[in-house]
Amino acid sequence: MTDLLTIAGLRTVFRTHGGEIAAVDGVDLSVPRGRTLGIVGESGCGKSVLSLSVMRLVAHPGRVATGSVTLDGRDLLKLSNADMRDVRGSQVAMIFQEPMTSLNPVHTVGFQITEAMRAHDTHASKAELKNRAIEALKRVRIPAPERRFDEYPHQLSGGMRQRVMIAMALACSPKLLIADEPTTALDVTVQAQILDLLRDLQQETGMSIILITHDLGVVAEMADDVAVMYAGRVVERGAAGAVFADPMHPYTLGLLGSVPRLDEERETLLAIEGSVPPPFALPKGCRFHPRCPFAVDACKSEQPPLRMLADGHQAACIRAPVEAFVA
Incomplete structure (x- = not known):
C-alpha cells in the first residue's frame, strides 16, 4: 500500500x-x-x-x-x-471546525459551492456549475437541494451547514x-x-x-x-x-x-x-x-x-x- x-x-x-x-x-x-x-x-x-x-x-x-x-x-x-x-x-481539501464561521453569511450556499468549482474550471458555464453544485448537495444527502442552493447559511441547521462544507470540499474530487x-x-x-x-x-x-x-x-x-x-x-x-x-x-x-x-x-x-x-x-x-x-x-x-x-x-x-x- x-x-x-x-x-x-x-x-x-x-x-x-x-x-x-x-x-x-x-x-x-x-x-x-x-x-x-x-x-x-x-x-x-x-x-x-x-x-x-x-x-x-x-x-x-x-x-x-x-x-x-x-x-x-x-x-x-x-x-x-x-x-x-x-x-x-x-x-487536497479541508472541512473547517465551525461551518457557521467558515461559510460566508452574505452569499448563498449555491454561490459558495460554485465559486469553489469555478476556481478549478474557468470554462464551465454558469448553468453547468449550478447543476454540478446541486448534484454535490444531493451527494451529501441534503433534502430539496434545488431550494437549498438559493438559501443562506443562517437558514440551515448545523448539520446541513456541515454537509454544505463537505459538498464544497468534495466539489472537485480531491485525493x-x-x-x-x-x-x-x-x-x-x-x-x-x-x-x-x-x-x-x-x-x-x-x-x-x-x-x-x-x-x-x-x-x-x-x-x-x-x-x-x-x-x-x-x-x-x-x-x-x-x-x-x-x-x-x-x-x-x-x-x-x-x-x-x-x-x-x-x-x-x-x-x-x-x-x-x-x-x-x-x-x-x-x-x-x-x-x-x-x-x-x-x-x-x-x-x-x-x-x-x-x-x-x-x-x-x-x-x-x-x-x-x-x-
Missing part, C-alpha cells in the same frame, strides 16, 4: 516578542491511499496547526520553518502560491480530505449521520482522510490508523486497533481512561492532572512528565524519540512498554 501524503520533520513556528515558539515540532506522519488517519489530543496539542500547515494556510506571524509535506510525489511546501492554489480543492473536528457542536444523531456520510463518500471515491478530533469514539469508529499528539509532537502512532487495545504511552492511556465505557463498571473516570503546557513554557525532557504518574528522573532530562515497540506501533516514552501502563 503506497502513501498518498508524507509529512517529514514538520515544524511550524510563531513569532512572538519573546522569540519564536513551535506549535508543531518535528512531526512525521503518513497517510496511505484510501485510508483514514485519526489525529487525537487535547486542545492546544497542535492538531489544527498541523492541518493548516499541510494546506499552507498558517497565518502571519506563523510560518512553516522546516520539514516537507509530500502529496503524490510533490512537496507542497516548495510550490509557488499559484500552484498551491491549484492544489487546494482539486487535490485527500482533511476534516478538522467535523462533528463538533452537532448532536449525537447528526454526528452519526456525518460520519456515515464521510465513510460512504470515501468508499465511493477512494479518497484518503485525515480526521482531527479530541473525540476518541469518533476515531475508534472511523480511523484505520491513529496518531496521538501532545505539545506539538506525536507521542504515539499505529493501527487504530492496536493503539486502542494496547496503548503504549501514558498520555494515550490517560485519554482512553477518561472515556466512559459501557462494558466496564467504574464509579469514577480517570483524569489527567494539569493541562497541556503552552509552547512558550515547555518542560525539559519529556513534555508529558509533569502530568505523568509513571515519570522517573530520566524523564525530566531526556526527550524521547518515537520508537518502534511492536509491528507498526510506535511510542515516545523511555519506559514503554511497561506492565504498569496496562493496569
Whole structure:
C-alpha cells in the first residue's frame, strides 16, 4: 500500500516578542491511499496547526520553518502560491471546525459551492456549475437541494451547514480530505449521520482522510490508523486497533481512561492532572512528565524519540512498554 501524503520533520513556528515558539515540532506522519488517519489530543496539542500547515494556510506571524509535506510525489511546501492554489480543492481539501464561521453569511450556499468549482474550471458555464453544485448537495444527502442552493447559511441547521462544507470540499474530487473536528457542536444523531456520510463518500471515491478530533469514539469508529499528539509532537502512532487495545504511552492511556465505557463498571473516570503546557513554557525532557504518574528522573532530562515497540506501533516514552501502563 503506497502513501498518498508524507509529512517529514514538520515544524511550524510563531513569532512572538519573546522569540519564536513551535506549535508543531518535528512531526512525521503518513497517510496511505484510501485510508483514514485519526489525529487525537487535547486542545492546544497542535492538531489544527498541523492541518493548516499541510494546506499552507498558517497565518502571519506563523510560518512553516522546516520539514516537507509530500502529496503524490510533490512537496507542497516548495510550490509557488499559484500552484498551491491549484492544489487546494482539486487535490487536497479541508472541512473547517465551525461551518457557521467558515461559510460566508452574505452569499448563498449555491454561490459558495460554485465559486469553489469555478476556481478549478474557468470554462464551465454558469448553468453547468449550478447543476454540478446541486448534484454535490444531493451527494451529501441534503433534502430539496434545488431550494437549498438559493438559501443562506443562517437558514440551515448545523448539520446541513456541515454537509454544505463537505459538498464544497468534495466539489472537485480531491485525493485527500482533511476534516478538522467535523462533528463538533452537532448532536449525537447528526454526528452519526456525518460520519456515515464521510465513510460512504470515501468508499465511493477512494479518497484518503485525515480526521482531527479530541473525540476518541469518533476515531475508534472511523480511523484505520491513529496518531496521538501532545505539545506539538506525536507521542504515539499505529493501527487504530492496536493503539486502542494496547496503548503504549501514558498520555494515550490517560485519554482512553477518561472515556466512559459501557462494558466496564467504574464509579469514577480517570483524569489527567494539569493541562497541556503552552509552547512558550515547555518542560525539559519529556513534555508529558509533569502530568505523568509513571515519570522517573530520566524523564525530566531526556526527550524521547518515537520508537518502534511492536509491528507498526510506535511510542515516545523511555519506559514503554511497561506492565504498569496496562493496569
